[in-house]
Amino acid sequence: MSSRNSLVRRTAGSRGTGETVAPPSGPEPGWWSLSPERARTLLLVAARPTITAMAATVLLVLVVMLTTGTDLTSAPAAVAATWLAAHQVPFTVGRTTLGLLPLVPTAVLVWLAARECARAVPNRPTPVELGWLTGAVLAGPLLMTAVCLAVTGDAAGVIPLQSPGPVAAFGWVFVLYLGAAAAGIASQAWSSLCAFVPIEIPEWAVLGARAARRTVLRMLGCAALATVISFFVHLSRFDGAFARAHNFTDVLGMAVLSLLYLPNVVIGAAGILSGAAVLFGAGSVGLFGVTGGHMPVVPALIPVPEGPASPWWAVLLLVPLAVGVLGGIELGRTSDDRPGAPWATLTCAALSTLTFLVLAILGSGQLGAVGWVGVDLLMLVVLMVTWFGFGGFVGMAFARRFLTPAAPAEDYYDDDDEYDEYEDDYYDDDEYDDEDHADDEDPVEYDDPAVEVDGELVEDFDDELEVSIAAPGSTDEPADDIVDVEVVESDLPDEDKTPGR
Template sequence: MRQPSGSAQRVARKAGSKAKARRAPAPLTKAGRIRRLLFTAAVPNVVIVLIIMAIALGGLLLAGSPMAWWYTIVAESWMVFNLAPVSAAEVHISFLPALPALILATVVAVRVRSAVKHKVSVKDLLILLACVLGVPVLFTLISWLMLWDAGKVYDVSPPNLAQALLRVIVLHLAAMAAGMGTRLWRALAKCYGLPRLLVDATLIALRYLAYLAIGATVVFAVVFLINVSHQGEMMDEYPTVSGMGVAGLVLLSLLYLPNAIVSAASVLVGSEFSVGEGSVSLFSAHLVPLPPLPITGGIPASMPGWAIALLIVPVAAAVYSLYKKRPSFQEVLVATVASAVIMFIACYLVSGELGYYGATGPQLWTAAGLAALWMAVVGCAVAAGFAFVAWRTARMAEAGNTTGSEADQPAPDPAASDEDAAGNDVAADAAAEPEREPITDPEIVDAEIVEDEPTVDDSAEETENEEAPAGEAPADEPDESDQSGESDEGAKRSVAKPLSQELEAETDEEQNSSIKDSPEEGERD
């Protein structure tokens, strides 16, 4: 029974290794890597263009419109997908629905992730970055030229090229950064000697803004349901809108959902959302006649007094993103800067001109600054709390160690205390009378000699004593035990009764002479 099982396992293992070898990509040359990375970056953009072309062609055929409009529709749709401004009939719109651009950025990020999830070099990353930015920039230039050419015949005009390219670059650069992933960013930080907390703090900022977006979605949904009756009143003002028109308005409202979430988040941090001359914040609301979109029916005409309590949403988002991470003050500082940058980019992409209304969207600098302010305040409070807890724990541990060490020390011996006190008195007398006659006390002389002699290896003595029978002294040196005992006592006394250099030299000479004359003097004492 075992042999067939082992054979089957070996066959399966061999077949699996062969299949894995067949799936493993062959080493690529530099030109091959460029082609592969270019294909990775170009696929999402090409697919979007093909979808736009197919939908535009179908729409023109169904409506019976001239086919000459097809190029113009494709070019304008590409601009919309990349949040680049569009212009038609002298109406300029850069406040565009962000959902198509979010879908495109997600697809680009997934393609980038598939290209860098295994080993990748810095050169490959640079090539991939050039492809991710170069392909949409090229398509944008082509679309701009198509609109410029169509403007000679139709009532359209190309947008501001610098503004269009800037939006395209920011959108695809954000998709590239998201697709690289946390591991690759940490590896890059390690490669260039940057601290890891830059990546960790940026992740904290992303979590904070994600929780803020979730809270903004919930708040907007509740407000939308409360003001659902306003939508009917708004649609009644446009009685000529047909059923297909209503369906188109609903679809357009769905495409504007990311704009609504980012705008609601900016309002929750304390900033405001403006529509031309109108504005909405947690403190007040001043509205103008809004476009006939169902999503605009969720904008309240006035703000109740309790709306200021919604400031708890950014506070809760910051606390929840920081509590489990136990951040330091450096991480809080980096997370604050990252929150401001990311919030500014998000508000920039979802704001712009809305035809005759003018500037529409969240206030860029105010929203970014207030989002960073909440992160800074809450982050410093959380970091200070964790720092205090760590300091208190260290103090308690230090106090426990001190108490334990004092408990382990033996109780002081009264006799030794008296002896030390006497020694201190003698030392004081010696310091006070340095010019007196040399002391010839045998104990002090012996102590000075023992202190000047070379030290003995304690481990060797312990080894010799262990070899001797218990309770007996070593046979070779019967008299050194007594001398060592006396020497130890003398050493203790020498520590308690220090002498000057001159006095030490004199006592050494006298001791040497006394040892030569009477070797039993130390034993007699």
């Protein structure tokens, strides 16, 4: 059989059924064509998160207006303004500009869109499919934003609500949902997404990006812990924070509003731990000094320390340094590429700083008469890249000098990212399951395969037929009686098609 198999050439498109399957004829479908099932999936991606978010917005506005006794005539404008505020779009009521908006609704909306996008990612996506999917994620929110802008524009003559600029509104929505689409696609098809990059991504860049993710989470965890500790230290100001509440509804509303602003407070705490100051208009709060200024009296700001600054506050600078050292230790232990490990450390420091810069921008803004509230962005960038970079090099040198290298397999390979291309769909159980036939009492006898000789199908193939083939590199011409032989497998039951028989 070895000499025979040397001339076997399976017909393209056949799977052992004895029939030759011709390739599909006709022009290939264009990039604009979609199957009905795929179009339905994209429609759900575009509509379901938007409808869910709008339904929750309408319900929230109606509950607030009914509990406070507000006239429902302004409900459409309130719903539109709430939608825009949930997407970090600044708006102006009367003469008060509100740009410092809570991050919890924004995070929930982005998470819903990313989750819906991740469910719709195909197994081996093409650039066209990813383009359609990204467009579907953006289509629903952008359309709803256009409707909300029209509603606020019509309500401007009835209530003192100024419609925000379309550039700011569409810009914020586009950026937020573009990030949601990128996160959803990357969570399911990271290897396919990397394949579209025109340049090869070095290994140290991947390690640095993964270390940056852990660094950001550790820093946010330390900031959240510091916020909780400071809240209990300044618990005596709890009653004063609710001084303007007149009934249970006011207390509940202020408590819920403070919870919505909790991520903003944690981001500010991370900036303070790095050494940067948090600005409250003309005032500021930092580890090295507290400047008096007008600060809103709300429960969310109970953890904000009051001056003067104590000398021991400078010890808190060890927190970002320790986070950077820990990231460097992990890179030093898991990286086998000694020349690339320093670059991985720099990548970790740069990406971590960039992430906190984006979070600080999202968590800051104009707050009415108070002024601009947020972290000093320039000092944040300088200090965080210093702590994470310097600490990372110290940790990497320490790990190489004193610690045993760890097995990097768990860090290098993720089951969801690296091995998605090896799925069970690639291997049919009826084709590769030898155990189904291991205990058969009567072995199945197979007929000799049919052979196509010079265009004629020959059922009885003589095993003793001698075929001469010139050896590689030989100058001898093969015999004249060599024929073009193509083996076409005969019909077999599907359950009996096992390899090697």
